[in-house]
Amino acid sequence: MNTTIMLFLVQDGITNGAIYALLGLALVLVFAVTRVILIPQGEFVTYGALTYASLAAGQMPGTAKLALALGIGAFAFDLFVARNALHGRLIVRSALTNIVLPAIVLALTVYFAAQKPPVAISIALSLVIVAMIGLYLYRVAFQPLAHTSVLVLLIASVGVHLALQGLGLLFFGAEGQRGPAVLSGAFTAGSLRFTGQSLTVYSITIAFIVALWLFFGLTLYGKALRATAVNRLGARLVGIRTTLSGQIAFLLASVIGALSGIMIVPITTLYYDSGFLIGLKGFVAAIIGGLVSYPLTAVAALVVGLVEAFSSFYASNYKEVIVFMLLIPVLLLRSLAAPAVEEEKD
Amino acid sequence: MSALLSVTDAHVAYGKVEAVRSVSLEVGQNQIVTIVGANGAGKTTLLSAIMGILPLKGRVAFAGQDLARLDIEDRVAMGLGLVPEHRELFVTMNVEDNLQLGAFRIERNKAKASMERVYSLFPRLKERRKQFAGTLSGGEQQMLAMGRALMGEPKLLMLDEPSLGLAPIIVADIFRIVTELRAAGVSVLLVEQNAQAALKIADQAYVMELGEFVLSGRASDIAANERVAASYLGFQHEGESVI
Numbered sequence: 221m222n223t224t225i226m227l228f229l230v231q232d233g234i235t236n237g238a239i240y241a242l243l244g245l246a247l248v249l250v251f252a253v254t255r256v257i258l259i260p261q262g263e264f265v266t267y268g269a270l271t272y273a274s275l276a277a278g279q280m281p282g283t284a285k286l287a288l289a290l291g292i293g294a295f296a297f298d299l300f301v302a303r304n305a306l307h308g309r310l311i312v313r314s315a316l317t318n319i320v321l322p323a324i325v326l327a328l329t330v331y332f333a334a335q336k337p338p339v340a341i342s343i344a345l346s347l348v349i350v351a352m353i354g355l356y357l358y359r360v361a362f363q364p365l366a367h368t369s370v371l372v373l374l375i376a377s378v379g380v381h382l383a384l385q386g387l388g389l390l391f392f393g394a395e396g397q398r399g400p401a402v403l404s405g406a407f408t409a410g411s412l413r414f415t416g417q418s419l420t421v422y423s424i425t426i427a428f429i430v431a432l433w434l435f436f437g438l439t440l441y442g443k444a445l446r447a448t449a450v451n452r453l454g455a456r457l458v459g460i461r462t463t464l465s466g467q468i469a470f471l472l473a474s475v476i477g478a479l480s481g482i483m484i485v486p487i488t489t490l491y492y493d494s495g496f497l498i499g500l501k502g503f504v505a506a507i508i509g510g511l512v513s514y515p516l517t518a519v520a521a522l523v524v525g526l527v528e529a530f531s532s533f534y535a536s537n538y539k540e541v542i543v544f545m546l547l548i549p550v551l552l553l554r555s556l557a558a559p560a561v562e563e564e565k566d
Numbered sequence: 567m568s569a570l571l572s573v574t575d576a577h578v579a580y581g582k583v584e585a586v587r588s589v590s591l592e593v594g595q596n597q598i599v600t601i602v603g604a605n606g607a608g609k610t611t612l613l614s615a616i617m618g619i620l621p622l623k624g625r626v627a628f629a630g631q632d633l634a635r636l637d638i639e640d641r642v643a644m645g646l647g648l649v650p651e652h653r654e655l656f657v658t659m660n661v662e663d664n665l666q667l668g669a670f671r672i673e674r675n676k677a678k679a680s681m682e683r684v685y686s687l688f689p690r691l692k693e694r695r696k697q698f699a700g701t702l703s704g705g706e707q708q709m710l711a712m713g714r715a716l717m718g719e720p721k722l723l724m725l726d727e728p729s730l731g732l733a734p735i736i737v738a739d740i741f742r743i744v745t746e747l748r749a750a751g752v753s754v755l756l757v758e759q760n761a762q763a764a765l766k767i768a769d770q771a772y773v774m775e776l777g778e779f780v781l782s783g784r785a786s787d788i789a790a791n792e793r794v795a796a797s798y799l800g801f802q803h804e805g806e807s808v809i
Contacts, residue, residue, distance in 0.1 A: 305635060440666065440674075447656045447667050453619070454654035458718060459642035459671035 224411045229529045235418050235487075236501075238425035243502025244509065244517040246473040249504030251511050252449035255370050256362055259377045262499025263384035264477025266492060268350045269485035270392045271478075273399035275333055275342040282321075283349050284329040284463065290356035292320040297359055318359075339400060342545050347478050354474020358466055366462060377425045381496070388492035396489035399482070411522020421483045428476070429518065441468065501528070501543060508550045531538040568630060569594050569784030570722055570753050571616070571646075576624035578608070578615040585611040587777045589624075593722060593770075596701040598744060598754045599618040600785065602761035602798055603774035610651055612722050612774075616755075617641060617648040629721065643671045652729045653711040657700030661691055664710055665698050668717025678719065684713040687743055705736035712743070716752075723747065724755045729763065741767055761798035773798070 243261055250258045267283050274281040295318040302310055325348055332341055361380050365373055403416030435442040448455040448465035456462060477499075484490065484498070505524050509517030524543055531542040570591040578586035584715070589801045593599045601609050608710050615622035618638040626633045628646055665684060669677035685692040689708040695700060699710055708728055715723055725744070729737040737760070744754055745767050758764035765771055768785035773794055781788060788794055 411569065440670065443659070443667055445664050445669060446659060447663075450656045450658050451654050453650070454656055455667075456638045457617070457648055458656060458668050458714060459639045460667070460773065461637075461639050 222392060223258075225533070227412055229533055230526065231412060231414075231418070233526035233529030234522060235421050235525070236528060237522035238421055239484060239498070240505050240524050241501045241518040242425055242428060242476050242480050243499060243519035244505035244521045245429070245514055246476040247502055247506040248509060248511055248514060248517050249445075250469045251506070253445055254358075254362060254366070254373075254391040254466045256373045256377055257334045257370070257503075257511075258473055259374075259381040259496075259499070260357070260384050261473060261477050261502065262279060262495030262497070263381060263388060264350055264354060264474045264495070265481040265484070265498050266351065266388055266392075266490055266495035267384070267481065268346050268478025269399065269421075269481030269490045269495075270388070270397055270492065271349055271356075271369040272342050272482045273397040273485050273490075274392065275329070275337060276400050277397070278333060278336040279329060280345075281349070282387070283353065284326045286387060286391070287349050287352040287356065288319075288322040288326050290353060290360060291318040293361035294318045294356040297364070318356065322356075325349060325352065339402060342399075343402070343482055346482060347475055350478035351471055351475050354470045357474075358470035361472075363463055363466060368467065385493055385496065389497075392492045394492065396491045397485070398489050399485040401486040402482070417486050419508065422481065424483060426465075428479070432472075445469065485507075497540070498555075501525075504544065504547055507547060510554065569596075570629060571755065572625075572627050573616060574625040574627075576615065576622050576626065577611070578611050578620055578622050580611075585777055586615065589774075589777075589779055591772055591779070591782075593755050594752060596751060597750055597770060598748050598756060598768045599770045599772070600756040600758055600761075600764040600768035600793075601772045601774050602764055602788075604798075605759060606764075607625075607774040608777040609774055613648060613755070613757055616724065617646065624670065639671075640716055642720075643644055645719065645721035646724070647715040647718055647722065648724045648763050649663060649708075649711045649715045649726060649728065651730065655699040655711060655714070660696050660698055661702070661710055662695045664714050665691070665695075665717050668714035670718075671717055672717070676719070676788055680717050680719060684716055687716070687746065688713050705732050705739075708732060708736075708737055708740060712740070715724050716747075720752060722753045722755060724757070726757050727759060728756070729760045737763065739751060761794070762789075 243265070247258050247261060250256055261464050271281040271283045295314050298314040298318065299306070299311070325345065329345055329349070332345065358381060361376055362373065365376055401417045402420045406413055406415040408414070436446055444455065444460045445465050445468055447458070448460060448462060452462060455465070480498070481495070483488070502521065505517050505521035508520035524546065526537060527546060528543050532539040535542065569789065571593040573589060573591045576586060576589045591599070595706060601612070603609055611620065614620045616626055618633065618636065618641050628641070628644060631644070633641060656667065665681055666677065669680055672680065690706055690715055691709055693705060699707065703708060710727070712728065713714060728740050732740070741763055744756065747754055756764055756768065765785045765788060771785040771788040772779045773781040773788060781791065781794065
């Protein structure tokens with residue numbers, strides 16, 4: 221192996237690792253705040269990617285309709301929960317966020333899909349559509365279960381994953397799609413060739429991580445989210461609603477997922493079910509981070525990306541096996557470090 | 567004048583076990599009311615139920631409004647604050663963040679002034695404001711828990727065993743601050759095993775045994791009651807048998 225190949229593999233590994241890092245961070249965030257292990261994270265990736273690719277190809281993505289359908293469901297849940305104390309303001313607010321918003325986005329999507337919109341509009345629409353799906357999914361599938369055990373939440377999570385994957389097949393068909401590059405062009409530095417797309421991936425990942433860091437470190441809502449993760453009862457006692465924290469967490473996770481998808485789809489052909497495996501690699505990173513540590517997760521994600529790049533070169537048939545085998549020594553080490561696992565407290 | 571908090575015929579159960587039975591109590595404006603009783607009498611359970619953490623059968627009204635349908639978060643927004651026995655601090659966040667979050671439901675500009683007030687009540691917290699809550703001593707954690715609750719500008723502050731496990735000098739400090747709160751217009755519902763200290767500063771008192779109130783009245787009268795003295799204040803009147 222020569223240096224050029226090695227540098228290529230490293231570059232490839234870091235590009236993928238950056239995306240796994242974003243996904244891993246989202247998983248850690250959602251788990252810490254809501255105790256949901258977000259299996260459908262991968263579907264946010266495919267939905268984001270394929271919505272973007274469809275729009276760019278001038279097709280109408282079904283996800284916009286799904287957002288409206290889920291929004292109507294969320295609205296019904298809101299009404300049902302408040303059925304004994306219904307008042308006008310609550311109904312109007314719920315209708316605005318759950319029905320009017322997705323209806324407007326659906327109308328915009330229909331309008332723009334017909335005339336091959338510019339890249340920026342496709343990205344914006346895809347992000348908003350997937351963000352709404354994430355938000356309403358939390359309302360419909362997870363908020364009613366918020367008080368149950370991690371296991372119940374995990375089962376719900378698997379259910380949502382399967383449902384979304386099935387709908388993905390319905391919306392986008394079994395054919396793979398590719399989207400246009402966000403930034404075209406390339407330049408070479410020495411023997412390395414940087415494409416505009418890989419630079420986009422690096423810069424967006426770094427920008428997002430910095431933004432998250434600022435959000436959690438400096439803003440009141442970011443701190444409220446951390447507080448919910450640290451001590452749920454304590455957070456409620458200062459008036460932070462668990463549902464608000466859950467909504468923010470799901471919103472962030474779905475935006476991160478969609479963004480990752482939009483960044484990947486110009487590089488790799490994605491199918492309706494590709495997201496699962498991509499999400500799982502973020503999950504491997506999150507597990508290495510113990511589902512609690514953000515920096516450890518980010519570093520682990522880069523390692524996962526690098527291991528994947530090198531194993532696809534040396535033993536491409538075993539690429540996935542090798543990546544997932546990374547988990548075994550980590551789990552072994554963790555179980556040795558913490559012999560007595562405490563049962564869930566609440 | 568109607569009471570700030572009134573609890574009428576409250577029952578709280580864990581499954582089939584009734585931990586609190588038919589309890590009624592009132593806390594007036596600018597009052598310190600204490601509930602004393604042995605470990606396991608149901609005091610913490612009662613406070614948790616008033617806060618909305620546990621379901622309660624019966625009626626709880628705060629500032630004239632029935633709390634039945636309100637969540638914990640709504641009760642906080644109405645001005646009901648609880649400093650729980652285990653404090654429930656955000657241990658991996660610093661003192662200042664803990665306090666700032668205490669004012670989550672309060673307007674930003676008001677929160678600044680509240681923080682200054684809390685720092686003047688607890689100067690120790692100001693010294694440690696960049697330190698993680700989890701690294702504070704027990705007394706400092708108690709002060710932070712009280713400070714965090716005060717940041718929400720409660721009309722009624724419920725304190726669950728604030729003296730538990732603390733050195734006597736810190737306990738004295740905390741009780742002094744409780745009386746200062748009353749002077750500042752905050753009513754206090756104080757649950758304590760340290761009956762002697764609690765009865766000294768309280769206006770009204772209730773004695774709880776096995777989930778029920780067995781005695782209530784002015785704190786000074788309760789402190790003078792022989793049975794209470796024998797069971798909770800740690801000394802016996804001569805020639806009398808205890809229960």
